[in-house]
Amino acid sequence: MSARSGPRGGEPLLDVRRLRVEFGGRTAAVRGASLSVSKGETHCLVGESGCGKSVTALAVMNLLARGARRQAEVLSFAGQDLLRLSDSRMSRLRGDRMAMIFQEPMTSLNPAYTVGSQMTEVLRRHRGTPRVQAVDRAAELLGRVGITAPGMRLGQYPHQLSGGLRQRVMIAMALMCDPELLVADEPTTALDVTVQAQILRLLAMLQRDLGLGILLITHDLGIVARVADRVSVMYAGEVVESAPTAELFAAPRHPYTRGLLSCVPAPGKTRREDPLGSIPGVVPRIPPGFQGCAFRDRCAHAAASCAAAVPRRPAGPDHEFLCTLPADWVRQEAAA
Amino acid sequence: MSEALSVPRGSGVGRRLALMLGTLIVGVVALAAVLGPSLTPNDPFAQDLGKRLVVPFWMAGGGWEHPLGTDQLGRDYLARLVYGARISMVIGVLTVIASGLIGTTLGVLGGFFGGRMDDVVLFAITCRLSIPVVLVALAVVGLMGNSFTLVILVLGLLLWDRFAVVARSTTMQVRNLDYVSAAWCAGCSRASMLLREVLPNIATHLAVVATLEMALAILLEAALSFLGLGVPPPLPSWGLMIAEAKDYMFFSPWVIMIPGVALFVLVFGINLLGDGLRDMLGTQDAR
Amino acid sequence: MTLFLLRRLAVALLVAITVLTLSFMLTRLSGDLAISIAGPNASQEDVELIRRAYGLDRPLILQYFDWIGRAVLGDFGTSYFFRERVADLIGQRLPITITLGLVGLAIALAVAIPLGIAAAVQEGTWVDRTVMLVALVGQAMPSFWLGLLLMIVLGLQLQLLPISGTGSWEHYVMPGIVLAFSAIPALMRLTRSGMVEALSSDYIRTARAKGLTRLSILAKHALRNAAIPVVSIAAVQLGFMLGGSIVIETVFALHGVGFLAWESISKNDFPVVQAVVLVLALIYIALTLLADLLNAVLDPRLRTE
Numbered sequence: 001m002s003a004r005s006g007p008r009g010g011e012p013l014l015d016v017r018r019l020r021v022e023f024g025g026r027t028a029a030v031r032g033a034s035l036s037v038s039k040g041e042t043h044c045l046v047g048e049s050g051c052g053k054s055v056t057a058l059a060v061m062n063l064l065a066r067g068a069r070r071q072a073e074v075l076s077f078a079g080q081d082l083l084r085l086s087d088s089r090m091s092r093l094r095g096d097r098m099a100m101i102f103q104e105p106m107t108s109l110n111p112a113y114t115v116g117s118q119m120t121e122v123l124r125r126h127r128g129t130p131r132v133q134a135v136d137r138a139a140e141l142l143g144r145v146g147i148t149a150p151g152m153r154l155g156q157y158p159h160q161l162s163g164g165l166r167q168r169v170m171i172a173m174a175l176m177c178d179p180e181l182l183v184a185d186e187p188t189t190a191l192d193v194t195v196q197a198q199i200l201r202l203l204a205m206l207q208r209d210l211g212l213g214i215l216l217i218t219h220d221l222g223i224v225a226r227v228a229d230r231v232s233v234m235y236a237g238e239v240v241e242s243a244p245t246a247e248l249f250a251a252p253r254h255p256y257t258r259g260l261l262s263c264v265p266a267p268g269k270t271r272r273e274d275p276l277g278s279i280p281g282v283v284p285r286i287p288p289g290f291q292g293c294a295f296r297d298r299c300a301h302a303a304a305s306c307a308a309a310v311p312r313r314p315a316g317p318d319h320e321f322l323c324t325l326p327a328d329w330v331r332q333e334a335a336a
Numbered sequence: 337m338s339e340a341l342s343v344p345r346g347s348g349v350g351r352r353l354a355l356m357l358g359t360l361i362v363g364v365v366a367l368a369a370v371l372g373p374s375l376t377p378n379d380p381f382a383q384d385l386g387k388r389l390v391v392p393f394w395m396a397g398g399g400w401e402h403p404l405g406t407d408q409l410g411r412d413y414l415a416r417l418v419y420g421a422r423i424s425m426v427i428g429v430l431t432v433i434a435s436g437l438i439g440t441t442l443g444v445l446g447g448f449f450g451g452r453m454d455d456v457v458l459f460a461i462t463c464r465l466s467i468p469v470v471l472v473a474l475a476v477v478g479l480m481g482n483s484f485t486l487v488i489l490v491l492g493l494l495l496w497d498r499f500a501v502v503a504r505s506t507t508m509q510v511r512n513l514d515y516v517s518a519a520w521c522a523g524c525s526r527a528s529m530l531l532r533e534v535l536p537n538i539a540t541h542l543a544v545v546a547t548l549e550m551a552l553a554i555l556l557e558a559a560l561s562f563l564g565l566g567v568p569p570p571l572p573s574w575g576l577m578i579a580e581a582k583d584y585m586f587f588s589p590w591v592i593m594i595p596g597v598a599l600f601v602l603v604f605g606i607n608l609l610g611d612g613l614r615d616m617l618g619t620q621d622a623r
Numbered sequence: 624m625t626l627f628l629l630r631r632l633a634v635a636l637l638v639a640i641t642v643l644t645l646s647f648m649l650t651r652l653s654g655d656l657a658i659s660i661a662g663p664n665a666s667q668e669d670v671e672l673i674r675r676a677y678g679l680d681r682p683l684i685l686q687y688f689d690w691i692g693r694a695v696l697g698d699f700g701t702s703y704f705f706r707e708r709v710a711d712l713i714g715q716r717l718p719i720t721i722t723l724g725l726v727g728l729a730i731a732l733a734v735a736i737p738l739g740i741a742a743a744v745q746e747g748t749w750v751d752r753t754v755m756l757v758a759l760v761g762q763a764m765p766s767f768w769l770g771l772l773l774m775i776v777l778g779l780q781l782q783l784l785p786i787s788g789t790g791s792w793e794h795y796v797m798p799g800i801v802l803a804f805s806a807i808p809a810l811m812r813l814t815r816s817g818m819v820e821a822l823s824s825d826y827i828r829t830a831r832a833k834g835l836t837r838l839s840i841l842a843k844h845a846l847r848n849a850a851i852p853v854v855s856i857a858a859v860q861l862g863f864m865l866g867g868s869i870v871i872e873t874v875f876a877l878h879g880v881g882f883l884a885w886e887s888i889s890k891n892d893f894p895v896v897q898a899v900v901l902v903l904a905l906i907y908i909a910l911t912l913l914a915d916l917l918n919a920v921l922d923p924r925l926r927t928e
Contacts, residue, residue, distance in 0.1 A: 063831055088836075095834030102832075107825040111924055112847045122833045157923040173833070462634065463641045466911075468866030468903045471884055475649060475896050478888035555765055559870050562767045563885065578768055589775050596768040604763035611759070 012036035013181055013213040014060065014098075017074035021052070021059050021237075024067050028288045029055040031237035035215075037181065042207060042214040044224045044245075046260070047234035050283050053217045054103075056234070057185050060215070061100050062090050078180060096126040099174035103186035105166035109158035115142075115169050116154030122176040141172040145202055164195035171202065181213045188223065200227055221264045225249060230318075233257045236286050236294035243319035253313075253321040253330065255299045293324070301325060355612025361605025369422040378402070378412035380419040380572050385410050392590060404594055407577070408584060416572035417598055423573045424554045424602060427488055431553035432546050434492025439499025440542060446500070447507030448530060457504060464497045470556065474565045482568035487560060491553050502545050506538040513537075540617045547610030551603045558599055574599045631915055635908050642904040647690055649900065650893040651683070699898035704890040709898045713880055717902070719789060720872065720879030724865045726795045727802030732857060735807045739814025739853075740846065746819055754815065758808040766867070770801045770874040787876040798868075798875045805867055806860040813856055817849030824848075851921045855914035862907035 014037040021030040030052040037043045045053045059070045062082065075082045077098060082090065094100075102108045110118055119141070120134035129137070135154065142150035145168040158166055167187060174182055184203065188196040204227050207214055218224060224231055224245065232242040233254065241254040252258045259279040281298040293299070296306040305324045314320055315327040326332070368375060384406070391398040392405040392413070404413035446457030473490045480486055510533065511517075519533055558575030560566030567573040569580070574595040581591035657674040658665075665673075674680050678689070693700065699709035742754035777797060778786035784793050821827060822845050830844045869881035876882065880899050887895035919925040 061832060063828060091831075091834045091836065093834065094832055100832040102825060102829065104825050108829045110826040110830070110844050110848070112851075112922075113844075114923075121835065121839075125833070125835055125839070159924045170829070459634070459637065459641075463638050463645075466638055466642055466862075466904045466907045467645065468869075468900065468907070470867055471869050471881075471900055471903060472649065474869065474885065475888055475900065478891075478896075479650070479893075551763065555763075558765055559767055563870065563873055565888065575765075575767075578771070582771065585771055585775060586779055592768065592771050596765065596772070599765050599768065600763050603765070604759060607759055607762055 011079065013039050013041075013078055014215065015074055015076045016056075016060065017072060019056060019059060019070070019072040019075065021055050021064065021071075022069045022288060026288075028286050028290070029068075029237055030059065031286060031290070031294075033234065033237065033239045035232045035239055035242065037213045037215050039180065039213050040207065040211045041229045042204075042216055042227050043230045043232065044228035045215065045217045045232050045234055045239075046219060046221065046224055048283050049219060051234045052237040053219075053234050054185050057100070057183050057215065057217050061094060061098065061183060062087075063094075063100070092126065095122050095174075095179075096177045097179055098181040098183065099177070099179040100183040100185065101167070101170045101174050101187050103189050105163050105170055105190060108170055109166055111158055113157070114154065115156055115158065115161070119154070119169070119173045119176060122173060126177050137176065138172070141175050142169070144175075144206075145169075145172045146198070147172070163191050164198065167191060167195075167199055168202070171199070171206075175206065175210070178210070179212070181215065183215045183217075185217045186219070187216075189218075189220075196223075203227065221261065233260065236283055238294065238322060240295065240323070241319075241321040243315075247316065247319050251315075251319075251330070253315045253319070253325075253327065254295075254323050255301050255325070256295050257321070258330075259298075293322075301329075351612060351615050354608050355616065358605045358608030358610075358612055361601060362609055365421050365602050365605070366425060368418050369425040372418055372422050373415070375418050376412065376415045378415040380411060380415040381570055383409045383411055389584060389588060389591070391588070392594070395590070405590065407581060407591065411572075413594060416577060417574075417595060420572045420574045420577060420595065420598070421602070423484075423567060423571060424557065424599070427484075427491070427557045427567075428550040428554045428606075430488045431491040431495060431557075432550045434488065435494075435496040435549060435553075436499050436542065436546055438492070439496030439501075440503045442496070443500040443503025443505075444507050444530065444534060444538070447504040448511055448526075448534060450508075454504070457500065461497055461500050461504075464494070464500075467494070469494050470559060473556065473560055474563060477560060477565040482565060484567055484571065487557055487566050491556055495549050495553060495556075498545050498549060499542065502541050503538055506541045507534055510534050510537040544610055544614045544617065547606050547613060551606040551610070554599070554606070555603055628915070628919070631912060635912055638908055639905060642908075643691060643694060643901060644687075646897045646900040646904070647687055650897050694898075694901065699901075700894040702887070702892055702895050704887065704892040705895075709894050712883060712895060713898060713902055716878060716880045716883045719877060720865060720868050720881055723795055723798055723802060723868055723872070723877060723879060724861055726799035727864050728806065728857060728861050730799050730803035731806040731810055731860070734803065735810035736814050736853070739811045740818055740841070742811075742815045743818030743822060743849075744841070746822075751815075754811065758811050761804050761811075762808040764804055766801050766805055767870050767874050769804060770797065770871060773797045773800060774875075787874075789876070789878045794875070794877060798871045798877055801871050801874075802864050802868065806857075806864055809860060810853060810857060813853050814849060817852055818845055821845040821848045851918065854921060855918045858910045858914040858917060859907075862910040865906055866903050 014035075016036065017034045018032045019030050019034070020028065020032060022028050033052065033056055035043065035045065035056075045056065047053050055064070055068075058064050059068075060075070060077075060082070062070070062085075064070060070083075072083060077093070080093075082093075085093070109115070116135060116138055119138040120129075120131060123129040123134040123137055124131070138154060139150040142153055147153055147165065147168055153161070153165070153169070158169075161169065167190075171187070182203075187203070188199050191199065200223060203214065203216070206212055216223070216227065228245040230243070231245050231248045232239045233248075233256065234240070235256050241248065241252065241257045248257065249261065252261055256279070263278060279298055284294060284297065286294055291309065292307040293302075293310045296302040299306070303324065310322050310324060312320055312322050313325075313327050321327075373380070387402070387406050387410040388408055390402050390406040390410075393400055393403050398405060402412050402414065404417060406412055407416065442457050442460060446454040473487075473494060476490050477483075477486055515533075519529060557566055557573065558578070561573040561575035562579045564579065567576060569576060577595040578592050578599075581595070585592045657670050657677070657679050678686060681689075690700075697710050699713070701707065702709050702712055705712055738754045738757065742751040745751050774786050774797065777783045784796050785791070788794055827840060827845055830840045835844070868879060869884055871877070872879045872881035873885045880902065884896060884899040886892075887899070
């Protein structure tokens with residue numbers, strides 16, 4: 001959860017520690033979430049809808065709606081303190097060195113302008129590139145994200161493209177200035193499954209070729225298993241467990257993570273007659289000043305101590321979870 | 337994303353205040369219209385050429401005998417103003433009843449039956465909108481002679497478009513609601529469907545339109561009377577009072593200020609009431 | 624798209640014919656036209672003479688088709704009062720009314736759009752509330768009274784502008800302001816709601832994520848989309864304003880078609896009245912067509928389908 005040097009080496013590209021986001025003092029959407037993304041790494045942030053994943057992403061980009069308050073111990077990108085950055089300096093960073101794509105490809109492009117116009121304006125804003133070169137760059141990137149006849153697409157309006165094409169355009173647009181970090185908020189949720197696979201493959205390829213750091217937000221554990229180097233599980237505004245992908249799937253520690261994984265059938269492992277898991281209850285709305293573990297009402301292992309401050313426990317190299325249970329509780333329970 | 341957008345909006349205190357102010361204004365004018373002559377001892381029609389253009393009480397030389405002064409024929413301005421409130425309110429209410437009946441009937445028929453019927457209703461609305469209201473109203477009154485009834489009739493026949501538009505769209509929405517479809521399937525007759533399911537559901541929307549149309553009718557009546565083709569003199573319509581005082585306005589501006597402010601405040605109040613009503617009912621589409 | 628416009632054109636033609644019929648019927652409302660024309664002191668023979676001279680003794684249906692046939696060719700008959708061809712009269716006066724309408728519209732847009740944008744950007748703040756209050760005030764303002772107030776203040780006290788009449792460009796300023804007042808509330812509300820909707824849209828979030836400047840986000844991305852309905856409604860509002868110009872032209876003695884209509888109404892000059900009604904209605908119909916066309920041009924979703 002906290003950024004660690006060591007196994008992953010070097011200064012993280014994006015470092016978020018104890019991020020808090022509140023809306024009008026009524027709800028705390030994010031309550032002390034921490035995560036980090038290194039260069040060339042895909043970090044997946046998973047959780048149910050309403051757990052604060054999107055808000056975390058928007059907070060990183062400073063794109064929160066008016067009336068939202070953002071606080072953090074550390075919020076830095078490539079060594080720059082984002083908390084101290086003025087709005088105009090931040091806007092110079094956005095779209096240039098850090099880019100973001102969204103869940104709704106159908107509505108995320110401006111219906112009044114052509115694809116080309118929307119793509120080139122990024123380059124012209126950040127680099128002052130003349131129109132002709134910007135158009136060349138846009139065409140090149142459209143080709144790169146697998147769009148045939150890019151020259152023709154540049155002159156088209158968003159409504160003339162399918163959802164999958166629009167999301168490709170969004171991705172290409174995000175890459176216009178060669179960003180170091182790409183924040184992708186559920187980029188495939190609105191697309192159908194075959195297109196989903198294409199887009200994910202595209203992201204993985206781009207990351208490999210360009211050395212992009214990706215913060216991928218999703219609720220789909222299948223996607224996590226396929227693309228993530230590292231996973232953070234979010235629940236009610238907190239990162240409750242964070243580990244390298246293989247480790248997390250092999251040995252999840254937080255009861256919520258375990259519940260989440262048991263909801264997904266594993267081909268070959270889950271037999272037909274086995275019941276799929278489910279987590280009783282819904283994600284609670286957390287008022288400001290809430291104490292203790294937010295999962296305790298839905299947790300099978302809840303104890304009185306869960307109402308107090310919850311410790312952060314290491315469970316192996318680069319693996320942490322937020323729980324009162326000891327790190328080896330799963331083995332103990334199995335033994336008992 | 338939903339969380340990020342749920343930013344609290346401004347409090348409802350201002351809106352409630354506006355609604356209260358609107359109700360207060362309309363209430364006071366309505367009361368004046370009902371009580372009318374008993375509010376002031378003076379006769380709105382009694383001329384006194386010896387006391388022409390007496391100034392209102394707050395100006396030097398004014399007094400309490402004629403609190404708002406007198407007009408160019410020496411008639412008491414307060415008495416005329418109060419009587420004028422009655423004219424404005426009666427014209428506003430009756431026009432809304434007439435235009436509301438026409439517009440709602442057309443709109444509900446179009447919205448409920450759809451198809452050909454709806455085409456006809458839409459066509460009627462389009463035709464109505466292309467007719468210049470003020471000009472036609474003036475022409476009709478000019479041709480047939482000034483009369484109180486004619487003004488109401490003409491405005492009623494001309495101002496039904498918004499009723500029709502809103503009644504049509506809301507009826508369509510209601511018709512497509514599940515329980516209405518269910519009643520339909522259960523074999524209710526068309527007439528009972530219209531009366532029992534549709535009308536009560538669109539009534540709130542129509543109430544909002546009614547306030548807006550009442551305000552418009554009052555403004556139009558004043559404009560017609562101002563141009564001399566509305567309520568016949570010596571009836572003290574506020575528009576007519578302004579027209580009659582116009583020749584004196586450069587020397588004593590208060591003569592047009594008093595009826596003008598009354599007209600403005602009443603229309604403002606009705607609009608406030610309508611806006612407040614709409615916010616309360618949560619109908620955004622009435623305009 | 625072409626099909627849609629053709630359909631609209633057909634409906635517009637039908638509407639025009641209906642309005643033509645209505646404006647014919649309008650003049651027959653008073654009963655016997657001949658008596659009205661002859662005036663109250665005319666003898667029975669005079670009335671008969673007029674009836675024959677104006678062809679009023681023919682069956683109504685014949686008169687109707689005769690009138691339509693001429694009107695289509697631009698012949699609205701001769702004015703009883705001015706002794707001139709009605710078409711010429713209107714031709715002389717119409718430019719004045721259209722100028723007034725355009726001045727009014729320009730003022731209305733210049734006020735409504737910036738205020739609407741300001742209200743949307745500051746949604747929920749005192750700026751927003753003030754702008755909405757301005758809209759309510761504008762809606763409640765009787766135009767003729769506002770005209771008189773401006774005459775007193777700008778004309779008499781400050782002596783900035785001529786009080787009334789026709790002539791220089793200065794004569795259009797005050798009537799233009801008054802006319803603008805009738806369109807400002809609607810245009811302002813529409814700009815505001817369009818901007819509020821645009822600003823909360825996903826594509827604005829994208830624009831912000833692209834790091835665009837605030838100016839570019841507002842002016843290029845949000846306003847362009849919010850402007851689509853505003854532009855088409857502005858065309859329709861111009862139609863309403865021309866229709867409403869009769870009151871304002873009369874107040875300011877500006878000799879456009881509105882003033883002409885008022886004079887003609889008070890002189891029982893029916894051919895002029897019905898022609899003005901028809902011309903204003905036709906202009907309105909043309910403007911609604913223009914609005915649809917503008918909509919199609921501005922909205923790529925309509926244009927490219």
